[in-house]
Amino acid sequence: MCRFLLIVAASFGVSTLTVPVAQAQDLTIANAASIARGGQIYDKWWKVLGNPEPTETHAAYPADSAKDGSATWRCKECHGWDYIGPNGRYSSGSHFTGITGIEGMAGGDTAAITAAIRGGSHGFTSDMIDDAAMADLALFVSQGQYDITAYVTDGASTGDPVVGEAAYATICAGCHGDDGMKIKEMPPMGELSGNPQEMIHKIINGQPTESMPAMRIFGPQLAADITAYVATLPQ
Ligand code: HEC
Ligand code: HEC
Known part of the structure; x- marks a missing residue:
């Protein structure tokens, strides 16, 4: 929308100096850093915030599901890397809980989202997630979601690996190596592409407490393209 308006404006001879102002009106661009932190x-909130890692299993985590302990306190564990809970990657397997996704809150009021996360069976206190962090998280839930079905089908990215290769070589390879194996503390990048939903989330938002950039401003299509290329790297 903004780009279209700018093209129209430019064709009428209006100065291109209006670009930053027009972009700032786009909530997701103006708030990209906050949304990515969210x-x-x-x-993994306790890692980002430097708070104690929970030890008990979350009270809302189903007793007959497979995880326990701190894993059950991660938003992604109950709602999915793809945000659609039982309708997505966690529809079966060791991460299945049957708990609803958060897609119903996309575009939603951040005060209502905050109330949902602080209250009810959730119980995320301000000692766990302080108010500033909660503002980022609520903005992420409201403005940061994308429709994963546009980028992943049958467990694989539908992105363009040719575009992805160029992006990987110029953005990722310096840290991760051309073959995706340079950082020894993590599995080979090619192996991680088996979970494209997680890969896309991490490319867009970055990796908690690591130097890795958040690519949010470039949008989910480029993240899907990179993920499609990464699937060709050695496992
Ligand atoms: C142990 C499982 C669990 C964890 C962890 C969890 N949730 Fe939830 N969440 C639920 C359940 C269950 C619901 C369904 C509503 C209810 O019963 O409260 C829900 C509902 C929601 C909703 C409302 C969805 C809607 O459309 O009404 C949002 C938003 C949400 N969670 C966000 C989060 C965020 C953000 C985190 C991380 C801070 C989180 N949740 C962590 C279990 C969990
Ligand atoms: C400035 C360096 C840097 C850049 C650039 C970078 N990363 Fe990372 N990335 C890291 C570090 C450091 C980690 C954490 C590794 C670990 O687990 O110890 C990481 C972690 C990851 C993980 C999660 C690994 C896991 O264990 O779950 C993925 C996926 C990933 N990077 C993909 C990418 C992709 C794709 C790009 C390019 C878009 C990229 N990274 C760019 C430094 C970088």
Whole structure:
């Protein structure tokens, strides 16, 4: 929408100096850093915030599901890397809980989202997630979601690996190596591409407490393209 308006404006000779102002009106661009931080909090809040890792199993985590302990306190564990809970990757297997996704809150009021996360069976106190972090997290839930079905089909990215190769070589390879094996503390990148939903989330929001950039401003299509290329790397 903004780009279309700018093209129209440019054709009438209006100065291109209006670009930053027009972009700032786009909530997701103006708040990209906050939303990306929210995405990392969704991934593993206690690591991002430097708070104690929970030891008990979360009270809302189903007794007959497979996980226990701190894993059950991660937003992603109950709601999915793809945000659609039982309708997505966690529809079966060791991460299945049957708990609803958060897609119903996409575009939602951040005060209502905050109330949902603080209250009810959730019980995320301000000692766990402080108010500033909660603002980022609620903005992520409201403005940071994308429709994963547009980028992943049958467990694989539908992105363009040719575009992805160029992006990987110029953005990722310096840290991760051309073959995706340079960082020894993590599995080979090619192996991680088996979970494209997680890969796309991490490319867009970054990795908690690591130097890895958040690519949110470039959008989910480029993240899907990179993920499609990464699937060709050695496992
Ligand atoms: C142990 C499982 C569990 C964890 C962890 C969890 N949730 Fe939930 N969440 C639920 C359940 C269950 C619901 C369904 C509503 C209810 O019963 O409270 C829910 C509902 C929601 C909703 C409302 C969805 C809707 O459409 O009404 C949002 C938003 C949400 N969670 C966000 C989060 C965020 C953000 C985190 C991480 C801080 C989180 N949840 C962690 C279990 C969990
Ligand atoms: C500035 C360096 C840097 C850049 C650039 C970077 N990363 Fe990372 N990335 C890291 C570090 C450090 C980690 C954490 C590794 C670990 O687990 O110890 C990481 C972690 C990851 C993980 C999660 C690994 C896991 O164990 O779950 C993925 C996926 C990933 N990077 C993909 C990418 C992709 C794709 C790109 C390019 C878009 C990229 N990274 C760019 C440094 C970087």
